[in-house]
Amino acid sequence: MPVSTKERILNASVRLFNEHGVDAVRLQQIAEEIGISVGNLAYHFKTKDAIVESVYEQVLDEFAHIFRQYLQAPELAAFDQQISLYYQFFQNYQFYLAEFFKTNPEQTRQQLQWQRAVNKMLIQLRSWLDFHVQRTMLRPEDSPEQYDQLAQSLWMTLVFLPAFAAMRGQTTTELSYKQAVWEHLRPYFTTEGIAEFETLVLPMLA
Template sequence: MPVLTKQRILNASVRLFNKYGIDAVRLQQIAEEIGISVGNLAYHFKTKDAIIESVYEQVLDEFTHIFRQYLQAPELSAFDQQISLYYQFFQNYQFYLAEFFKTNLQQTEQQIQWQRAVNKMLVQLRSWLDFHVQRNIFRPETTRGQYDQVAQSLWMSLVFLPVFYAMRGQLTDERAYKQAVWEHLKPYLTEEGVSEFDLLIMPILA
């Protein structure tokens, strides 16, 4: 089924936003990217702001979709699949983090929504750790708040690893991304957890 023009415009906008940043991209560039006239583009989106708003809606919808994968299955492999979704998300929307860290006197509505989303992500990671402590996959905390710190470390890896590699001039792929995330968790595995990890995750990372 062919991609509708409206979605082609959004896809082209994301590509250009990733490459040049939102502020530098003009409607003419977006139209040229998919081979349509500016008039045709304006039929679907009257202004650049309308495109940006629709892109942000798409971003948050996809982020919400990742949340829905939470604990769909109890095994560690379910989280590995979620890591893949995060990797694809942050690869597809590289411009979004840059927009979030712009210096503004007042936060935009998009920044506020993103802030809520990433806070929800952190809470979910903490809840996931508790779930697997109950499954005897992870050891109980040895110090109070230990898994709060682990959740924060996981969050930072999932969100910022691609940026970290890019700043060092290094390429990364999904396998390296996953390995780095799992390295945060391996020290906390029980014997049962190590067995499940070796059985379900190691073949994926090999």
């Protein structure tokens, strides 16, 4: 199916935002990236703010899609697939973290939307841990708030690992990303959890 001009504009904008940051990109650059005139671009998006708004909508839609995967199948193997989706998401939208941490007198609407999304992600991770305690895949907490801390560790790894690796001059592959997430969980597996992990997940990491 042919990609529409509007989609090409959004895809080019994401590439340029990742490379230069949102503030540094101009409409002329976006138009040149896909070989159209600024006038043609303005037919689809009258301003850069309109492009940014549409990109953010796309980002949040994809993030919501990842959440829905958990609701469909929360088992260990399905979580491994969800980790892959998070990896692709944060690779595709590297600029988004930088935008979130920009210093502004007041948070923008997009920053607030992103804040709600990542808080929802943390709640979902905590719920996932509780579910697998009930399934006897994970052992019960040894102390109050132990799994709150584990959920936060998982969240930080999923969100920040690629950026952290880049700061150290390293690259993150999908495999190393997934392994890092699972290493947080392995110490908490029960005998049943180890068996399910080794049978259903480990072959996908080999």
